[in-house]
Amino acid sequence: MPHHPDGERPTIRDVAAVAGVSRGTVSRVLNGSDRVSPQALAAVQKAIKTIGYSANHAARSLASGRSNSVAFLLTEPQHLLFEDPTFSRLMGGCTQALALHEMLLTLVTAGTPADRARAVNYLAGRHVDGVLLVSGRAGNSISEDLLAAGVPTVVCGRFPGLESRLSMVGADDLDGGRQMTEHLISRGAIRIATITGPMDMPGGIQRLEGYQHALAAAGLPVAPELISHGDYSKAGGAAAMRDLLTRAPDTDAVFAASDLMAVGALSVLREAGRRVPEDVLVGGFDDAGVAETTEPLLTTMRQPFDRISSEMVRLLLARINGDGNATVTLPTTLVRRSST
Amino acid sequence: MPHHPDGERPTIRDVAAVAGVSRGTVSRVLNGSDRVSPQALAAVQKAIKTIGYSANHAARSLASGRSNSVAFLLTEPQHLLFEDPTFSRLMGGCTQALALHEMLLTLVTAGTPADRARAVNYLAGRHVDGVLLVSGRAGNSISEDLLAAGVPTVVCGRFPGLESRLSMVGADDLDGGRQMTEHLISRGAIRIATITGPMDMPGGIQRLEGYQHALAAAGLPVAPELISHGDYSKAGGAAAMRDLLTRAPDTDAVFAASDLMAVGALSVLREAGRRVPEDVLVGGFDDAGVAETTEPLLTTMRQPFDRISSEMVRLLLARINGDGNATVTLPTTLVRRSST
DNA sequence: CATCACTGTGTGACCGGTCCCACCATCTCA
DNA sequence: TGAGATGGTGGGACCGGTCACACAGTGATG
Numbered sequence: 130m131p132h133h134p135d136g137e138r139p140t141i142r143d144v145a146a147v148a149g150v151s152r153g154t155v156s157r158v159l160n161g162s163d164r165v166s167p168q169a170l171a172a173v174q175k176a177i178k179t180i181g182y183s184a185n186h187a188a189r190s191l192a193s194g195r196s197n198s199v200a201f202l203l204t205e206p207q208h209l210l211f212e213d214p215t216f217s218r219l220m221g222g223c224t225q226a227l228a229l230h231e232m233l234l235t236l237v238t239a240g241t242p243a244d245r246a247r248a249v250n251y252l253a254g255r256h257v258d259g260v261l262l263v264s265g266r267a268g269n270s271i272s273e274d275l276l277a278a279g280v281p282t283v284v285c286g287r288f289p290g291l292e293s294r295l296s297m298v299g300a301d302d303l304d305g306g307r308q309m310t311e312h313l314i315s316r317g318a319i320r321i322a323t324i325t326g327p328m329d330m331p332g333g334i335q336r337l338e339g340y341q342h343a344l345a346a347a348g349l350p351v352a353p354e355l356i357s358h359g360d361y362s363k364a365g366g367a368a369a370m371r372d373l374l375t376r377a378p379d380t381d382a383v384f385a386a387s388d389l390m391a392v393g394a395l396s397v398l399r400e401a402g403r404r405v406p407e408d409v410l411v412g413g414f415d416d417a418g419v420a421e422t423t424e425p426l427l428t429t430m431r432q433p434f435d436r437i438s439s440e441m442v443r444l445l446l447a448r449i450n451g452d453g454n455a456t457v458t459l460p461t462t463l464v465r466r467s468s469t
Numbered sequence: 470m471p472h473h474p475d476g477e478r479p480t481i482r483d484v485a486a487v488a489g490v491s492r493g494t495v496s497r498v499l500n501g502s503d504r505v506s507p508q509a510l511a512a513v514q515k516a517i518k519t520i521g522y523s524a525n526h527a528a529r530s531l532a533s534g535r536s537n538s539v540a541f542l543l544t545e546p547q548h549l550l551f552e553d554p555t556f557s558r559l560m561g562g563c564t565q566a567l568a569l570h571e572m573l574l575t576l577v578t579a580g581t582p583a584d585r586a587r588a589v590n591y592l593a594g595r596h597v598d599g600v601l602l603v604s605g606r607a608g609n610s611i612s613e614d615l616l617a618a619g620v621p622t623v624v625c626g627r628f629p630g631l632e633s634r635l636s637m638v639g640a641d642d643l644d645g646g647r648q649m650t651e652h653l654i655s656r657g658a659i660r661i662a663t664i665t666g667p668m669d670m671p672g673g674i675q676r677l678e679g680y681q682h683a684l685a686a687a688g689l690p691v692a693p694e695l696i697s698h699g700d701y702s703k704a705g706g707a708a709a710m711r712d713l714l715t716r717a718p719d720t721d722a723v724f725a726a727s728d729l730m731a732v733g734a735l736s737v738l739r740e741a742g743r744r745v746p747e748d749v750l751v752g753g754f755d756d757a758g759v760a761e762t763t764e765p766l767l768t769t770m771r772q773p774f775d776r777i778s779s780e781m782v783r784l785l786l787a788r789i790n791g792d793g794n795a796t797v798t799l800p801t802t803l804v805r806r807s808s809t
Numbered sequence: 810c811a812t813c814a815c816t817g818t819g820t821g822a823c824c825g826g827t828c829c830c831a832c833c834a835t836c837t838c839a
Numbered sequence: 840t841g842a843g844a845t846g847g848t849g850g851g852a853c854c855g856g857t858c859a860c861a862c863a864g865t866g867a868t869g
Contacts, residue, residue: 138595140855151819156857166817183594187536188855190527191824198575212758217557224578235538235575238564254523255478363761392762399764418552421703422732424739424764480825491849496827506847528825531854 139180148176159184198233199445200257202248204264204271206240212362213389214417215434216263219285222438223261230446232258245271253278259445261285265330281448283441287458288331296444296454298437302332305430305461306339309384309412312428314347316469318382318410322355324369324394326386333361336386336414355380359390366390370397382410382469388420391427395468410469414461425467433459479520488516499524538573539785540597542588544604544611546580552702553729554757555774556603559625562778563601570786572598585611593618599785601625605670621788623781627798628671636784636794638777642672645770645801646679649724649752652768654687656809658722658750662695664709664734666726673701676726676754695720699730706730710737722750722809728760731767735808751808754801765807773799 141159145152150169157165158173165173176182190196201220224234235257239248252260252275259281262272275282276294287299313321323340326333337356344351354376359365366385370393373380383398385391391413395405403409405425413420416431440457448454481499485492490509497505498513505513516522530536541560564574575597579588592600592615599621602612615622616634627639653661663680666673677696684691694716699705706725710733713720723738725731731753735745743749745765753760756771780797788794 142855152856153819153858154817157818160857164817169817183590185531185594185855186591186596187527187530188824189857191525191531191826192855192857194824194857196527201576214554214557214758217554217560220557220576221578224576228578228584233575233577235573236541236560236564237573238561238568244568250523251526254525256526395764418554419759419762422759422762424735481827482825492826493828493849494847497848500827504847509847525825528854529827531856532825532827534827534854 138185139182140185141182143180144173144176144182147180148172194255196256196258197231198235198257199227199259199261200237200252201234201261202252202263202271203236203238204240204245204262204266213387214419215387215415215432218417218434219263219438219441222435223442226439226442230442234261239271249274249278252280255280258449259283261441261445265327265332281445283445283448285437285441286330286332287335287456292456293454296448296456298440298444298457298459299332300432300437300461301458302335302461303339303342305414305432306336306384306386307343308339308461308463309414309428309430310340310343311347312463312465312469313382313384313410313412314343314349316382316406316410319349320355320377320380321349321382321384322357322373322377322380324357324359324366324373324383324385324390326359326361326390328358333386340384352377359386359393361387361389363389363393366393367397368393370394374398374401380409382412384412384414386414388413388415388417388427388429391429391468392419392423395423395427405468412469416464420464420466423468428466428469429464430461431464432461478525479522480525481522483520484513484516484522487520488512534595536596536598537571538575538597539567539599539601540577540592541574541601542592542603542611543576543578544580544585544602544606553727554759555727555755555772558757558774559603559778559781562775563782566779566782570782574601579611589614589618592620595620598789599623601781601785605667605672621785623785623788625777625781626670626672627675627796632796633794636788636796638780638784638797638799639672640772640777640801641798642675642801643679643682645754645772646676646724646726647683648679648801648803649754649768649770650680650683651687652803652805652809653722653724653750653752654683654689656722656746656750659689660695660717660720661689661722661724662697662713662717662720664697664699664706664713664723664725664730666699666701666730668698673726680724692717699726699733701727701729703729703733706733707737708733710734714738714741720749722752724752724754726754728753728755728757728767728769731769731808732759732763735763735767745808753808756804760804760806763808768806768809769804770801771804772801 141152141155145155154169155173158170201223227234237248239245260275262282262284264284283296285298287297325337341351357369357372359369383394385394391411394411398405398409405411413427413429416429420427420429436459444455481492481495485495494509495513498510567574577588579585600615602622602624604624623636625638627637665677681691697709697712699709723734725734731751734751738745738749745751753767753769756769760767760769776799784795
């Protein structure tokens with residue numbers, strides 16, 4: 130019988146007894162130390178197999194001071210979170226990247242202020258080795274608190290001015306906004322509007338700036354009536370599009386700073402009888418999935434989610450191992466579909 | 470200074486010293502025992518605040534044998550997982566439901582066989598208090614292994630024949646398939662096709678059976694050429710729709726067993742020049758988000774994700790506390806949009 | 810042949826909690 | 840007034856690992 134007599138899980142001592150070695154040796158085998166003789170190694174591995182041993186996570190964590198897990202911290206309100214496939218893309222990527230290091234991801238959401246206090250308290254308690262923060266907003270209370278508590282943290286996005294204090298990984302939003310706008314220009318648009326992300330998020334600001342730079346470089350007007358603000362959500366995009374249609378009815382292209390907003394814009398344009406792409410070109414941002422479900426299919430800037438995830442994990446592990454902060458910016462690529 | 474002299478985190482002993490009580494008393498306060506005098510309670514709470522104490526998860530878990538976290542186990546291949554918003558909906562719901570009990574969710578994916586072995590080994594090691602299994606397929610090696618290891622497990626979906634061995638929570642797929650088909654019939658369709666889910670998943674089978682029952686009840690033909698099999702994905706839905714168009718070109722309605730497949734079907738119908746809903750009605754299943762991004766907006770059966778999540782958590786906590794298995798079936802509701 | 814470096818192994822202390830039992834006060838009631 | 844119940848508290852053992860250190864055995868070196 131491989132199993133322990135009575136529901137009791139086998140411990141490292143049981144393994145040691147079966148293998149005829151000491152606990153220390155078993156521990157060394159478990160942790161891949163090279164200071165183990167081939168015979169001992171074989172004996173221990175066999176014993177582990179026969180009694181069906183699996184290490185106790187809590188005990189290991191307590192003794193070693195490392196938990197082999199990191200938190201994936203989401204600070205947006207819940208309803209946004211799971212409408213937006215961006216988050217699950219990142220989460221999936223991070224889970225995979227962590228698995229390569231035998232680490233796990235624990236999901237922590239902190240949408241309300243009360244949640245935040247609890248979350249910070251928990252995370253500051255070193256229950257996880259580090260935090261992958263997906264926040265959008267920098268310098269908010271959460272990142273400050275984590276910083277103050279000295280918890281290794283990597284944030285998704287780029288937050289100017291915090292480079293020295295925080296590791297960050299983000300897509301090149303500025304260049305992405307520029308590329309998409311240049312694409313719209315190249316398709317012949319001359320009255321190009323934009324639906325921005327939230328103006329308190331660096332990503333939203335930078336995508337807008339990219340748009341403005343491209344227009345200026347092409348000698349096109351950067352008119353205030355061509356800019357409407359959204360919140361990355363579909364509903365926000367729809368509202369902003371309605372706004373644009375009244376303020377600048379002659380617009381011939383729209384750059385939405387997220388695919389969800391572009392979806393909202395598409396539906397409003399359709400209601401208003403504007404054809405896409407014949408009357409109005411529409412470009413989005415993210416390419417996390419929805420861009421391939423719309424009609425017409427949505428031209429968008431693809432964020433390299435897999436690379437963002439793996440870089441976040443890489444930088445976090447580096448920070449956990451004592452390295453300093455680093456900032457990584459990854460390029461976005463234009464994915465042209467039917468909407469332009 | 471609230472913080473400990475030198476990076477050392479305060480322990481329960483520090484709290485005890487500051488409060489002038491014993492470790493036992495602090496532990497009692499922490500765990501909400503009522504056997505504590507008001508003075509001691511106040512002193513401990515104050516001490517906790519002043520030195521900024523937060524309990525060590527690993528130590529607590531080791532001593533108490535409970536981890537206050539459960540695993541969210543996904544066994545589908547990675548690419549499917551994060552294309553399908555269903556999963557993140559469930560995950561979000563479970564996270565929230567667990568938070569009410571001060572518990573956390575750890576994400577474990579096991580797409581490849583190697584992952585599976587590792588995952589089972591980990592989960593069987595009681596590192597989490599229980600497992601929320603999102604699998605689609607029952608009786609697969611994972612659920613068997615978890616069962617054998619005695620890990621409290623609740624699976625999402627309904628698996629006939631396993632009621633006594635496993636807790637499960639699922640939408641009423643049979644009734645959902647029936648309702649949608651009845652709806653298509655009520656809209657005047659008479660050659661109703663279906664794109665099924667995978668035939669090795671109970672959910673897929675039951676939605677198909679609901680479709681068949683409704684047709685039979687209405688005296689309509691249940692013809693084999695009207696049934697094409699998909700895999701819940703968009704690409705699978707597109708392929709199945711192409712198949713249907715050649716085998717049964719006169720079809721006037723399609724029930725797709727997932728919204729993603731419906732999206733694939735919509736694009737194929739569009740390419741083929743069939744108008745929706747004028748020429749062909751299309752109905753989906755899930756309503757996890759995409760149904761509101763399509764053109765036309767997709768009529769679908771809504772799964773009560775929040776209730777599914779909270780029921781899964783409720784049953785899992787019950788199992789952890791020693792209760793037996795239970796099966797919960799939740800109703801789906803028709804959400805009528807423009808595609809019918 | 811004594812010394813020394815080096816490899817492999819065993820052992821005890823420790824991580825930070827929980828839990829149980831012993832114990833002291835105080836209060837109740839015969 | 841003394842026995843017994845009750846409420847609150849302290850402290851030791853323990854959870855299952857890791858880690859530093861001690862030490863035995865081996866081979867190389869002077």
